[in-house]
Amino acid sequence: MSTRIEVRDADDPRLADFRDLKRADRRPDRPGGRGLVIAEGTVVVRRLLASTYPVRALIGVARRFEELADDLADVDVPYYVVDAELMAQVIGFHLNRGVLATADRVAHPPAADLLAGARSVAVLEGVGDHENLGSIFRNAAGLGIGAVLLADGCADPLYRRSVRVSMGTVLHVPFAPLPWLDEGVDLLRRNGFQLIALTPAGECRLADTRVSGRVALLVGSEGPGLTDAAMAAADLRVRIPMHRGIDSLNVATAAAIAFAALTDPDPD
Amino acid sequence: MSTRIEVRDADDPRLADFRDLKRADRRPDRPGGRGLVIAEGTVVVRRLLASTYPVRALIGVARRFEELADDLADVDVPYYVVDAELMAQVIGFHLNRGVLATADRVAHPPAADLLAGARSVAVLEGVGDHENLGSIFRNAAGLGIGAVLLADGCADPLYRRSVRVSMGTVLHVPFAPLPWLDEGVDLLRRNGFQLIALTPAGECRLADTRVSGRVALLVGSEGPGLTDAAMAAADLRVRIPMHRGIDSLNVATAAAIAFAALTDPDPD
Incomplete structure (x- = not known):
């Protein structure tokens, strides 16, 4: 009381x-x-x-x-x-x-602990905008993504604006920093995750992408996107086909489209 | 000059x-x-x-x-x-x-003219929030939706905030008011559009939805969603599977997920 x-x-x-x-x-x-x-x-x-x-x-x-x-x-x-x-x-x-x-803040669980229990995770690289970060958490929560891993250059998900834009979901979706790049990539692979990079330069259309098992979706910042190293480390680079002449979608929207296409929060 | x-x-x-x-x-x-x-x-x-x-x-x-x-x-x-x-x-x-x-504003083309040239359209009902409306236009532009039709209760897409949030795409994606409900539904059907309602109560999961030919995606407001009349008028009601306990996605994000799954801006 x-x-x-x-x-x-x-x-x-x-x-x-x-x-x-x-x-x-x-x-x-x-x-x-x-x-x-x-x-x-x-x-x-x-x-x-x-x-x-x-x-x-x-x-x-x-x-x-x-x-x-x-x-x-x-x-x-x-x-x-x-x-x-x-x-x-x-x-x-x-x-x-x-x-x-x-x-009060609480200590992050190590990334390895989060990976052990998740079927799908988002790996964010360089997502420095608090609103985009909050929106990604909201979409991850709604679409049943098990954890969000913060690679280099991400903003603080517990900043007030992120919390608000996430509708508070950042307080429930587990997250942790991920050592980047080689150590994190090894950790993902050892846990059986297939690494899918989301990029306008992807060789595979999202609609044609078939995944099996655990999925780690790599998402970069809205401007520069994923680093070359992250793209090279991925097993597959996937693009959302875009109408000619229009800037890419907001990063959180693009991530939501990919989450929805590649994962299934409700397998019944 | x-x-x-x-x-x-x-x-x-x-x-x-x-x-x-x-x-x-x-x-x-x-x-x-x-x-x-x-x-x-x-x-x-x-x-x-x-x-x-x-x-x-x-x-x-x-x-x-x-x-x-x-x-x-x-x-x-x-x-x-x-x-x-x-x-x-x-x-x-x-x-x-x-x-x-x-x-200056320009006169809307009649909805019938927009339908004649489009493979896919969004039909919005009760989208009264200028930011959501702008985001829907941005996503429609990026994903190659041919036109946006404004049924009852929508905000003004040319309001300053809508224009800004749409990244100016509202100035390029054709839009028009749509007489709602029976007249607009008849118009869509006469032009060969399949009416797909996007709703958490949909009987069909988005991933299992197969469409052929022209698609009209019916989208309601973030709170109450589509009216019963609009749901009843649709050929199919489709849901994005959501993780338990989490509010539905932002309406523009949900629409983007459905656009991406049901339409193809880049058929090569």
């Missing part, structure tokens, strides 16, 4: 977690960063409460906590009820969604 | 198109609306200049016009060179992209 606390003073020290929110989610080695996980809005807060992340506290307007009553009954956290003006004053901007929660 | 005009006075009457920009793209029947088509940023402005929309004028900083020099050489429009501060003063906010263009 969680503890309801009404707060009317913006300087109340119990609200420390929520101050300067635009920087609080940065890693502790960055200016102002405290490495907090921040969930915004009812849907994402609900996913946080149901996750393995240790929730620290919530702040929000009364109406949002009514929506979350069942979720809060199952946990033991303080939640601070404020009015919208006080909330904006504390966090530093107006949050339409009316509720947010903080949690 | 376009005409370069340097402007240093924010009150210059030649900049009238660019004032109160947040409202200028509304339809003329809305407050402040002038129904202008507004393209922001080099990529989108370039697509506007290459489109059939009659461009009225451009405003931007010198550096952006250097990038657009070749594109401007082929048309005959005035472009107003300003500094970033003056630009912000005129349009009412700071535009990072540094250049924008206005154009």
Whole structure:
């Protein structure tokens, strides 16, 4: 059972977690960063409460906590009820969604552990944009991808914007850094994964691609795409046929198309 | 050849198109609306200049016009060179992209004309969110969908945010309103289109769906989805298998997965 606390003073020290929110989610080695996980809005807060992340506290307007009553009954956290003006004053901007929660980060499981239990994984290289990263997690969650592995150059999936764009799915889809390139590739192969690179330069059309067994889909950044080394390391390079003259799809959309074509979240 | 005009006075009457920009793209029947088509940023402005929309004028900083020099050489429009501060003063906010263009709307071709030339079309019902609408156009363009037909309840594809999110593809993918429901359905059938509804309640898995001939993909809004009437009118209702417990995908992503699976932009 969680503890309801009404707060009317913006300087109340119990609200420390929520101050300067635009920087609080940065890693502790960055200016102002405290490495907090921040969930915004009812849907994402609900996913946080149901996750393995240790929730620290919530702040929000009364109406949002009514929506979350069942979720809060199952946990033991303080939640601070404020009015919208006080909330904006504390966090530093107006949050339409009316509720947010903080949690501590947890240690990543090693990539090897995630591979052991997954039928399909996404391997991201150079996905540095927080929104694209969040969208990839949302699509991976919906399409039943077992884990997301972060090779070189990826942004932080627990950054506030990633969490929000992912609809909180980043708090449930397992992820871990992947040593890149040779060590990670060896690890994938030892676990029986076929490495499929998604690239406009692929020699095989997605519709003609047949895979069997475990699939690791390699996805690069929206601009430069996968590195030559990653392309060379893949067993197969696959392209989504594109209409002439149009830029490639958004990277998260392209990944979703490939996930849907190559994997099956619901084999019945 | 376009005409370069340097402007240093924010009150210059030649900049009238660019004032109160947040409202200028509304339809003329809305407050402040002038129904202008507004393209922001080099990529989108370039697509506007290459489109059939009659461009009225451009405003931007010198550096952006250097990038657009070749594109401007082929048309005959005035472009107003300003500094970033003056630009912000005129349009009412700071535009990072540094250049924008206005154009007039053009009359829609009738839906029947678009159907005659298309192998595959998207039929949107109740897609009221400008970003989702823009994303659907981007995906339709990339995946070679011949036209987008707007059934009841759709937002305006030429609203500024739709144009931007579509990466300007909304200026090239033909679209038209579709009388809904019976008249539009009859029109689709008379043109030989098979009507495929995309819905989580579909009786057929996307991967098991075989289509032949022309395809009309029916897509509903992200929340309520397609109406019962639209579902009943379809020849087939198709679902993307979803991992348990996760909300459906973003509507534009789901549409992209279906476009990619059911159509082929590059039959060689």
